[in-house]
Amino acid sequence: MASLNLQRNLLWIAVALAVWAALPFLVPRNIADLLVFTGIYTIAGLGIGLLLGHCGIVNLAQATFYGLGAYASAYCTVMMGWPSITGFLVGAVISMALAYVIGRPILRLTGYFLALGTLALSAIASALFFEWDWLTGGTLGIGGIPKLDLLGFVLDRPSRYYFFVWIVAFACMWAAHNLVDSRSGLMLRAMRDSSTAAAALSVDLQSLRTRVFVVCALFGSLAGSLFAHHVSFVSTQSFTVDRSITFLLIPVIGGATSIPGIVVGALFITFLPELLSKLGDVHQILFGLALVAVVVLMPDGLMGAWDRFRARLVARGGSDA
Amino acid sequence: MTLSLILQAIFAGVTNGIVYALVGMGLSAIFKGSRVINAMQGEFAVIGAMTTVLLLTKSGWPYPAAIAGGALAGALVGAFIEVAFVRYMALKNASEDSFLLLTIGLALTLSASVLFFIGRDGHLLPPIGGEGVVLVLDAVIQLHALWLVAIGIGATLALRAFFHRTTVGLSMMAASIDADGAATTGINVGRMRTYTFVLGGLLGALGGILVTPLISVDYTLGLNLTLKGFAAAVLGGLTNPLGAAVGGVTLGLVESLAIIGISSSYKDVVAFSVLIVIMILMPNGILGRAGRRGG
Amino acid sequence: MPDSAPLLALREIGHSFGGLSVLRSVTFDVPEGGIVGLIGPNGSGKTTLFNIISGYIHPLAGTIAYRGRSLARESIQKRGLTGLVRTFQTPQVFEKMTVLENIMVGCAKLTRTTMLQDLLRTPAARGQMREIYRRAEAACERFQLGGLRDLPAASLTAGQRRILEIARAVVGEPKLLLLDEPSSGLNAQEIDNLREWIVRLNEQGITVLLVSHDMGLMTVARTVHTLYFGEIIASGDMAAIQRDPKVREVYLGV
């Protein structure tokens, strides 16, 4: 019985990969553009999903690390003329360092206080991005960020960049999956179910939460650098508090505890406004209502609802599953 | 750094502080009554102010009636939110996070609706007590600002009396401290939660209406007021509406003194840094133990 | 039992909550390899003392020495690493995790992986995970929980939860096991099973400090201290305790 299941899963994965590979060539350019954004939002959303799904932490500061990654890439390539890889590294190091230094005190807070703490961090960073215009270019931002070139192979068309971004996204999903299945993941889930019992078994709650916060910042910075090279321009408007709120919605809508759910959430965030914008100004209302509907009707996100739906299907379907 | 500059900063700080306080009081009243952090508290202010503007300009109501209408609008929206969403989710005992996410969704929806139905431009309301100003050592404070501070303090005292002296207020407090215990004494906990949202909506709307003569209100004002109201409520210990009043004024003063002390561009950086430090060092807010117990 | 230095030594422990004095001056030892009981009616300060020993509360007065070293500023986690592990009055199992996974968490402290290794699933990380898996499976068999292995802990009975909690604590190779009201919520048959386990674990070298108001279970302890209004009013084996006039007056109101 098991091998049949395995074959079916492999078949599913093969089909999905084929669709994924062909997609950028079939769809018009702006859809390919949006698919690249979906990849970037998946990476940023993964970090928040880990914190929300596995530590129960509402992180409203992801736009800060996303911005740091983007500005690092912009500054290293445009201002300093270094190769693009340095932007990724500098951004990652700064974001992880900041996440560690700021994370330790803030993560002592719990519940709403922690959510507000991250919101305050996002507001401070947003104000500083405006203020330090010698570094970030302020409102004008930094333009002319070169397209990413991998050892001479320039990724200028969205279809090429699409493959690079999604390979990075798959790698991050693989890493997140590993983390969930690893010893750290075990302790995370224990902490989530009962932090008192976990403490009694010598699980260091504080450092575990901080380390996941640092991993979340790393993913945010990676996504920011990819965004900078894709849009070849960065400005303060892209790293405000409402961008942090949008990032938080990715795991909420997709389903915080499932990794594929993050991709579903990212698709929702990128494509729903695009689909609804055809209806004119009313689309922002519909986006808000869609969010309310998901939160009220599907507490564990679209993925959760899908799993429950499939479970009901299987139950009714009897033995043929 | 003349004296009049410091006075002006203090006037501005107290005036803004009272607005943050009103929004913050509504927020912590709702949190106290329902354990829900209301991320759309600022939208109550926008709804209250816009309703008053429409009643005043479109339907030509007298100003006091328009203000009452605006405050009522906030209360009704509060009631609707509780009955339509919060009650259903409470029945399915949803987690605390999902309530926060619900209100974020509602905030996006409401501000988009105000944009769609009322449009983009900002509106002003005539100041209470006319355009007059009071001069103190060359520092200027508007008559309306004095009215705002007075009404703000009045609302704070009324809220305290309401919670401690009226039967509805007492049962609301009881329901929030121990729902099961209150239920056994015959208090309809569900209805109490609705009342807290009505109260939260009323306070939020009042804050919005009072601030509109000073700053024009538009669909984007909600998030900004929610952030500051949130900070005020947390400074006050989150479960203590009266603490939010102290928290609000403190935040307002910290902001305006930061402008003249440090530099005007670091205002938000200083204000939010102070907020983080206070949250970490004083988990019960500035009032300490009293903050947690409910004042 | 050679009279070596006591595993745990409590000296003049005092504590109060907001002016209300809960523990006056509690002094007693837990010898290595022994089973020590602590009984007292509700409100006698048993749980507070238990939380002080396990590090959840820092006492206002007095000192605790564990294996000769003071526990003054040791965190809960640090005490766990040095072999001092506690259970809870209502068993705190990880509800959404399976029985096996619950026990695996207990093995976590014996292994070491960094977050980076876990992210990249390095051979070292995989090795540690296999080690955790192996130890947990062994413990499952040992505590006859094999049948329930893959059930979520939420579906266990009170007795099974208690055994799971003990298994989870024991798999971390503790020196001193603190049991907090372990018999509460168990039926007679489950209490006998529990009693057997306590004796067997003690024979395998684990020192036990048992806190309970259940006189029946307490017979397993060699020395029992009776706590009343924050003070030890009597110490000795179970028979001596039952005959002690002060205890009879307090307990049986005779």
Added chain:
Amino acid sequence: MSLSKIARFATALAGLTALAVGAQAQTPAAGEPIKIGAIVSATGAGAGLGIPERNGLLLAEKDINAKGGIKGRPIKMIIEDDASNPDTALSKANELIFGQKVVALLGPSLTASTVAVGGVTHANKVPQIAFTGIGPAVERERKCVAHVLPPQRLNAQALLEYAKSIRATKVGVLHDAGYGNVVMAELRPLADKYGVKLVAVEKFEIGATDTTTQAAKVKAAQPEAVFVIATSATPFRNVKQIQITQPVIAAIGSSSYEYVNAMGTAADNIAIPEFVVGEDPLPHQKAFVDLYKQAYNSTPKNYEAAAWDAAHIIASALNKAGADATNEKLCEAMKAPYSGVLANYDFSADDMTGIPIGSFVFSKLVGGKYTRTPFRVSQ
């Protein structure tokens, strides 16, 4: 298209059919339309610029087609909204260039979006006319991107020229962290050249609800005039609230009727260097102003005129280079000087605008009404 937009569109159509009937002898254009793309910020923070620009574009499209289009072929304006967000502007630009295959791109409204879109138009050599002044250095390399609004250096110069004209040597500045920062960066070096001392410079964050304390700091420095550089009405109200009586000089970014309503009683004794004063237009602006009033029954200002000029510049370039000219040829044709409604341009200048300081007119808000002062900067 939402209800309100359709309504406005309908009134515009009615007005224009009347105009078309009265047009000169040219027969209206026919044949396969030439697609011109445009991106404006019709929603979000920049809507105050985007909506007037869109009105200007639609008016220009009708006017060009009524006068025979491009050698008989009509132009078709495809207008997208970037919601004041550079990311959205970029994907809309991709859609227009690669999806719709437009021959040229007009807009966007905000500097940030312009720099973002400029990356795409420059890479694909698509001629672009932006409704912003030239911004960061990278834009200087984009030879095919013209700007129909002056660079911030010129705006700063105009402010200083006016201060000099009222003999104000001690000036206070109240500006926001976005638009204000950009103009301030140009103003600081120029101030010394004009012998103007900046006695107080106070900044506030975008979306600030109260700037009274900053205004008080400016007042405490006893300036002879106050520059207010912002994209919100709040600072203007706060300046009046704390009774700063010295003349206030605003930057062009705050000159629109939307701000005047939001300022309420504070819209008084405020001088603004700009280009179009609908109530009292310069002779060469009269035709455009009347046409606009007839179509939208409201008075046009700078952004409507800028969009109108941009459309006509592209039309004249298409006429010169031919409708199906290559991008490079169209770009060259666009380089020539052009005397527009807003100002006289010379796109071969190094700031891609070539607007002379003399083109500025200086309006003054008196009791909420725009009046044109006689002051002009002699070249």
